Amino acid sequence: MQMSKRISSFQCSPIRRLVPYSRDAERRGIHVIHLNIGQPDIKTPKEAINAINTYSEDVIAYGVSEGELALRESLCKYYEKYGVSVTPDNIMITTGGSEAIQFAFMTLCDPYDEVIIPEPFYTNVSTFANIAMVNLVPVTSQVDDAFVLPSIEDFEAKISKKTMAILLCSPNNPTGHVYTKTELLQLLELCKRHDIFLIVDEVYREFCYDGESFTSVLTFPEYKDRIICIDSFSKRFSMCGSRIGAIVCYNKEVLDSAMKLAQARLCPPAVEQVAATAALTAPQEYIDDVVKEYERRRNTLVSAIQEIPGCKLSRPKGAFYFIVDFPVDDAERFAIFMLRDFSYQGNTVMFAPAEDFYVTKSLGKTQARIAYVLNEDELRLAGKCLAEGLKAYRKQVMGLR
Template identity: 50%
Template sequence: MPRISNKGVSMPESPIRKLVPFAEQAYKEGKTVYHLNIGQPDIKTPQVALDAVRVHSLDILAYTRSEGSEGYRIKIADYYAKNDIHVKHDDIIVTTGGSEALLFAFGTVMDVDDEVIIPEPFYANYNGFSTASGVKVVPVISKIEDNFALPPIEEFEKLITPKTKAILICNPGNPTGYLYSKEEIKKLARIVKKHDLFLIADEVYREFAYDGATHYSILQEEGLEDYAIIIDSVSKRYSMCGARIGCLVSKNKEVIKTALKFAQARLSPPTLAQIASEAALQTPQSYFDDVIIEYEERRNVLIEELNKIEGVQVGNPKGAFYCIAQLPIKNSDAFAQWLLESFHLNGETIMVAPAAGFYSTPGVGLNQIRIAYVLNVDSLRKAVHILKEALKVYKD
């Protein structure tokens, strides 16, 4: 029998999706499952985006340009200008979700065996993207005790080697909800310029900043034009996860020229999804204002209820819609599976994401879970109550 590639063998499973078969079995057994495991918002997609697809006048569903339609990219640039990020449409490549943008970024700036420094815990698929690209993740650990704040710059400098090509951050962060301050972005800017590295920022949760805070983009930082690459997506901003439209943005012309070759290799991003995403840019600010109020309430309820559970420690997110909770258990993978297979409270249970998959350091995060507060407040209260009761009876 032919052998599977070493790359395929080492490709990590998604900590978010690998428990799906157990959830499906729970459904078959008649259980209600509260999904805290995945960032699929229950917020309605803007009607203007859905209508654009419903009433399109296309006769042929044709390819668009590899970098995305020019009209859409011009409107994306206008959107960025409203957020004090000044780029041209030629600085933008439309991608099939933020995931493809990350793969293009990795392929553009790193070769096999090169290194990328990432503060962990981080979005679990960064592990997958690095494996697919043959790139080594070098983690710099942020801790729940510090609310996952950026580690001291000295910690980054200790890790830089001749193979280091980039630093990658997620701002606001998935899975921690950490929002980088302007001062922290400036510190990172200094270090990438000093060591001639790229700074890649996954900014897909830009709109979701709480407590009156504002998001500061790496492309707002003067002097970072040749170093900065933004990863973006419509998935969470407009609750359009199924559209699979994102983009890569950089003022570095060589980055865009090179990333375009990867884009050409996959031909073009999906046409109908671009139509919907272009229309979504007409979404009024009131939509986001209401969403922020809703998510802030959900966050407050979730953190308050989690803090009532003995032995649970939780970070306080300032953005996105996730948090990391540390539980009085030894192995959250086993616990998450047990919740679906063997536990219910009046026919109800929960699905969580084990947090070890959001680290690349072995043995870290084994007693943590990521919770996505994408459910309404009543459902969140029920879900946390189920967690509390489950911890009372669970045995490692």
């Protein structure tokens, strides 16, 4: 049977499409170390788990489309820590940050309108754009420049009559770059000049390292009518399966328009909103300890990969990912080799090939996104597996010594 032309143009996620190879490796008794996906092994706050365990409603009923008031009020208090003043009316709870991005695209853009995005970017944004029939227009950042924001002139050169927004992620997935106050201000001035929106995915805002400071796009009130902030509970509280996200926006017209989409999907998950509200009551020590742990994990894996001859990476300043450029002919081919044809003392590594983290098809072919969300022992072993796997791949597949 023939499928739609629309779905035929979608890509399978490079984060998950090699899962059949990893499952086959595990069936063969190989321990697969998953660096491909941002699934932390950090425990969810006990406050959130207790809220689920003590949920006492007799019926799990439909909620309000914009999200429960208790959660939106709690988020207002949370944002105060970042110098952000919002009301519950500025917040719409979504089914994960993914739905928030989709809502933003479909609210701002008509079919074939354009959104400018620095590449590499979170690969699933391509699918969100395809769903909304939006064209992503890339501005390329470089590993050799630590993935800093490309020049404003580069952005301005990509603006057309169809441009509706610029989309950022800060701290960045997949590069780990944290955009500065100056960089954000330059983009906001550009957006004002061309009457477009700035969408910023801030789901990793807590995770900044080496004394790096985070600036929320919501702290620029003079530009508030053209700002859309994307948020999520998944990574901050290790609640990836809860699928609770948010749009935070001062622009009433944007939220009123997005409400048409929110009402069509009825409501965000009910029990998970209770858990998310409870998670916000976790002590600050929970977040502080998690950030310190991720910084240690970053240091461990970055150091291990930097010792591998030929590997190139930029030390991430935030989030819990980085891009590595391997000395190989094809990162996806290397990833399959690691899962199908290689093991080191019964262990191997799974990572996400980075080619589909770019719009520009000539880029990312030898790169991978690495997630350092596992404990340090696993990450040390992952570094050893990658070192030995590269030697084997270059010799067996590429014919090099």
